[in-house]
Amino acid sequence: MDMITVGIDVSKDRLDVAVCPSGEAFAVERNAAGLERLAARLSKIAPHIVALEATGGFETVAAAALAAAGLPVVVVNPAQIRSFAKALGQRAKTDPIDAAVIARFAEAAKPEIRPLPDEATRLLAELVARRRQIIAMIGAERQREKRLAVPHLRKSIARLLKALEKELASVDDDINDAVRGSPAWRDKETLLASTPGVGPTIARTLLAELPQLGQLRRKQIAALAGLAPFTRQSGQWRGRSFIGGGRSAVRTALFMGAMVAKRHNPALKTFFARLVAAGKPKMVALIAVARKLLTILNAILRDRQPWQSA
Numbered sequence: 001m002d003m004i005t006v007g008i009d010v011s012k013d014r015l016d017v018a019v020c021p022s023g024e025a026f027a028v029e030r031n032a033a034g035l036e037r038l039a040a041r042l043s044k045i046a047p048h049i050v051a052l053e054a055t056g057g058f059e060t061v062a063a064a065a066l067a068a069a070g071l072p073v074v075v076v077n078p079a080q081i082r083s084f085a086k087a088l089g090q091r092a093k094t095d096p097i098d099a100a101v102i103a104r105f106a107e108a109a110k111p112e113i114r115p116l117p118d119e120a121t122r123l124l125a126e127l128v129a130r131r132r133q134i135i136a137m138i139g140a141e142r143q144r145e146k147r148l149a150v151p152h153l154r155k156s157i158a159r160l161l162k163a164l165e166k167e168l169a170s171v172d173d174d175i176n177d178a179v180r181g182s183p184a185w186r187d188k189e190t191l192l193a194s195t196p197g198v199g200p201t202i203a204r205t206l207l208a209e210l211p212q213l214g215q216l217r218r219k220q221i222a223a224l225a226g227l228a229p230f231t232r233q234s235g236q237w238r239g240r241s242f243i244g245g246g247r248s249a250v251r252t253a254l255f256m257g258a259m260v261a262k263r264h265n266p267a268l269k270t271f272f273a274r275l276v277a278a279g280k281p282k283m284v285a286l287i288a289v290a291r292k293l294l295t296i297l298n299a300i301l302r303d304r305q306p307w308q309s310a
Contacts, residue, residue, distance in 0.1 A: 004047040007103030009095045010059045018099035019045065020107045025096055035062060039069035049113065051076050051106035053098070063116055072113045074106070081105055117211050120182065125208040127175045132249065134168045175204055188214075192297055194306035197261025197268065205253040206297065214301025221298045225250045227291040251290070258290035266309055268293060 002021050009016040015038060016027045028034035042050060050066055050073045052059045059075055067073045081098070084105045090097065117125065138161060145157045179185045185207055192203035206213055212224060222228040225247055262272040268289050275285035300307065 003049075003107065004045055005103050005106040006042060006047045006050045007099045007101065007106060008050065008052045008062065009098040009102060010052055010055045010062055011095060012058060014095075015062060016095040016099040018096065018103040019047070020100075020103040025099065027096075030058070030062065035065040038062075039066055039071065042066070042071055043069060048072060049074060049106045049111070051102050051111065053078050053081055053102055060122065064119075067116050073116065074111045074113050075116075076102065076105065076111055080109075084108070114212065120178070121208065121211050124175070124178050124185075124204070127171060127178060128205055128208040129249070131168065131171045131175065134164055134171060138164050138168070179204055179207070188301060191300050191304065191306050195261075195293070195296060195300065196265035196307070197257045197293065198297065202253045202257045205249060209247055209250045209253075213298055216298070218295045218298060222291055222294060225254060225294055227251060227254065227287065227294060254290040254294055255286070257293055258286055261293055262286065262289050265293075 004022075005020045007018045007020070009018075010030065013030055014027050015030050015034065016025070017038065018025045028038045050071050052063055052073065052075050054075050054077065063073050063075055081102055085093075085098075085101045088101065088104070090101055141157050141161050141164065145154060145161075148154050148157065179189055188207055189200065189203045192198050192206060193200060210221075210224065213221060216224070219228060258268070261268040262285075263269060271292060272285050272289050275288055276282060280288070296307075
């Protein structure tokens with residue numbers, strides 16, 4: 001029996017759906033009634049995978065509704081879909097075509113089905129993302145302030161910075177309330193923050209952006225964070241390995257933690273020094289520290305045991 005895969009292209013107002021291998025295609029509105037009809041129609045054909053492309057948050061409600069209906073939902077990376085379309089020689093781009101490409105990608109790649117984050121986790125992720133955005137705006141305004149000499153423009157920036165800092169404090173309070181209001185998250189934050197180099201901001205970023213932490217093997221969790229090295233080799237030629245992909249916010253948080261840990265975490269400080277002494281470039285050593293830190297944090301949540309220096 002052929003494996004049935006469904007690709008869904010998500011836009012603001014509607015969902016374009018393609019089914020492989022039958023070639024069936026249709027569209028529904030992206031609202032409660034449309035999602036209910038879609039879930040009922042897909043349940044009848046019992047697909048093996050229902051794949052949606054991540055589209056700036058529009059896919060979240062659709063994915064949650066279909067998962068709640070018991071369908072095997074996976075949200076796929078848009079970059080992978082674009083690369084797959086290029087490999088197929090598919091240059092035309094419309095919503096129905098995109099849905100068909102997503103279905104064929106799911107059929108070929110068979111992405112792993114993982115539980116979707118619950119509503120509370122999605123809310124925390126949005127709060128953490130908003131905090132990142134505000135910090136980026138504050139940084140940009142401070143850079144502009146350095147270049148300006150006109151007094152009234154500098155006052156304008158000062159007023160905006162004051163407002164942004166007030167908003168940042170408000171978001172921090174919301175994040176704190178969300179974490180402290182959940183006993184499970186509170187315990188996880190305490191476990192993560194027991195590791196030298198990991199503070200509340202990094203711990204909360206990992207809780208929000210990497211809910212699979214503690215549930216996967218070390219290679220799988222490294223790949224999700226974009227810290228798994230990719231080997232480049234052809235015949236006798238060997239290129240330098242590199243990292244990429246994954247969840248950039250998680251990777252950034254882990255790099256911040258690694259920079260602190262290589263100075264203040266005894267085990268990772270020794271690990272970093274050993275790599276540098278062996279001739280590894282400092283950036284390569286720092287990436288290795290970030291990956292090892294992630295492995296340690298994964299084990300801490302898996303075993304429910306805080307950091308132990310030994």
